[in-house]
Amino acid sequence: MSLQSPDQKSEFPVTPEELPGRSSQVRCSPTYRPRRLRRIETLRRMVRETVLTVDDLIYPLFVMEGDGQREEVPSMPGCLRFSIDRLLDEVKTAREWGIGAIALFPLIPHSQKDNLGTESYNPDGLIPRAVRAIKQAVPDMLVITDVALDPYSSEGHDGIVKDGKILNDQTVAVLVKQALAQAAAGSDFVAPSDMMDGRVGAIREALNAEGWIDVGILAYSAKYASAYYGPFRDALNSAPKWGDKKTYQMDAANAREALKEVDLDIAEGADIVMVKPALAYLDVICRIKQHTHLPVAAYNVSGEYAMVKAAAAQGWIDEKSVMLETLTSIKRAGADLILTYFAKDAAMILTHDSNP
Ligand SMILES: NCc1[nH]cc(CCC(=O)O)c1CC(=O)O
Ligand SMILES: [Mg+2]
Secondary structure (H helix, E strand, C coil), X not given: CCCCCCCCCCCCCCCHHXXXXXXXXXXXCCCCCHHHHHCCHHHHHHCCCCCCCHHHEEEEEEEECCCCCEEECCCCCCCEEEXXXXXHHHXXXXXXXXXXXXXXXXXXXXXXXXXXXXXXXXXXXXXHHHHHHHHHHCCCCEEEEEECCHHHECCCCCCEEECCEEEHHHHHHHHHHHHHHXXXXXXXXXXXXXXXXXXXXXXXXXXXXXXXXXXXXXXXXXXXXCHHHHHHHHHHCCCCCCCCCCCXXXXXXXXXXXXXXXXXXXXXXXXXXXXXXXXXXXXHHHHHHHHCCCCEEEEECHHHHHHHHHHHHCXXXXXXXXXXXXXXXXXXXXXXXXXXXXXXXXXXXXXXXXXX
């Protein structure tokens, strides 16, 4: 049956009936129409496979010395470094908006840096003081502390340097002291991001020996030597003073090696394993998710954040949509938890918009 009268020209250049070689069945109507499930928003929501929630988000925060300090990181618009007093306000707001976990990173004054990362295990250092203050002000906010030497290293490396090399086992000994100082301050999870071999096992053993049986380990198991960390190193003034991190962080080309790193960290006692960065490594997230029964975290890193912010500032992309699409893609790939500088923006939308 044609919808057009013989003398009336169709509004379409060609109608299905005019197509050559189509079977009558197809001409009637396709059997399968996936578009049927996309017709209206309520239906799209019913068949949605991946739903991002505020419970998936971990909010990374930069902390600095001083009083009343709030400084924007130039390469991370919208991201601030806070002195502890101002950090408490940010943590309270984040909690009110439904965020349940934060990850802390310190800006250490240059005068406190040395090659041994001595300041990293000062029981009254910036991070232990920040953890104590947060735990007192917002007790149910889960606090994750980073275990690595780079913010404390005069060399800007994640380990102790000798003769141009990063020493593994001597560094692990310092990381253990750092993790114990953080646990004593009240940290819920210590998160070794240094990529030294054997550090998860050494930290777990020491935590157990000191009675910190409930302090968990979020292991940066597959952390790549990535150029996406640039803005983070601006934020903490922690860029390597020489060389790069390729003798300890992973080669971007390797995925099977990530599974090996994950296996080792699980055997050593990790509670959660992480992939970092996220977007250029969605395949790695996916493979690790299929490989382990532990929760999988992914770090949507500073360079990934900066790219979205920069393009949005030019008016080239829609920031809110790109942010939600990005975070959803990381979850779809297999991440149970996402560290993201967008956490507060996303939480605002996810908890306040009925239809994000
Ligand atoms: N141990 C250092 C550390 N912990 C988290 C990040 C990067 C996070 C980001 O880019 O957002 C880095 C940088 C690095 O390894 O040089
Ligand atoms: Mg490892």
